[in-house]
Amino acid sequence: MSDNSITSRLYPTRIDIPAEARVQIVVLLNQTLAATSDLKTQAKQAHWNVKGTDFYQLHLLFDELAGELEEFIDLVAERITALGGYAFGTARAAASNSILPEYPLDILDGKDHVTALADRFALYAKHIREAIAKTDDLDDLDTADLYTEISRTIDKRLWFLEAHLQVAEIKEENGNNKAATTKTQKIPAAVK
DSSP, rough: OHHHHSSSOOOOOOOOSSSHHHHHHHHHHHHHHHHHHHHHHHHHHHHOOBBTTTTTHHHHHHHHHHHHHHHHHHHHHHHHTTTTOOOOOOOHHHHHHHHHOOOOOOOBBBBHHHHHHHHHHHHHHHHHHHHHHHHHTTTOHHHHHHHHHHHHHHHHHHHHHHHHHHEEEHHHTTTTTTGGGOOOOOOOOOOO
């Protein structure tokens, strides 16, 4: 946000979270609002422009992703205002404050769209998990819970996107060996 006076300004509320904490939480939520709006429009870009043999399936998936993100936009914006902050929800605010890279406007192939969205969903998921920890540290368990709700859905959607790519990635790792398509990622010994 370019105007620090409005990003740190709160309107009166009886909520019992200290104002200093609420300012930090509102700034974080506005960053999330920008990224969520940006990711939604990127999913719509893919929805409108996807081509190829999996067109119909991906067209529907991308629209579903955008719809879910629209719900999160509303949840995040309402949490900002519940905390006494100002929600910055315009397209220009999203474009200037999103953590996500610009979506490639020249792709058409379904796999390329899936890859582009998976990359962005992964960045967004990381941001959401970091926000869970930050809001928990600021003793705002309600906002941490909101972020946890978003995180569960985003991780599931990232899984859906990656499922379209994993067999091809495994084949590439193994020199296009068809027998290797069932190979899975090696798990470090410490995790087993």
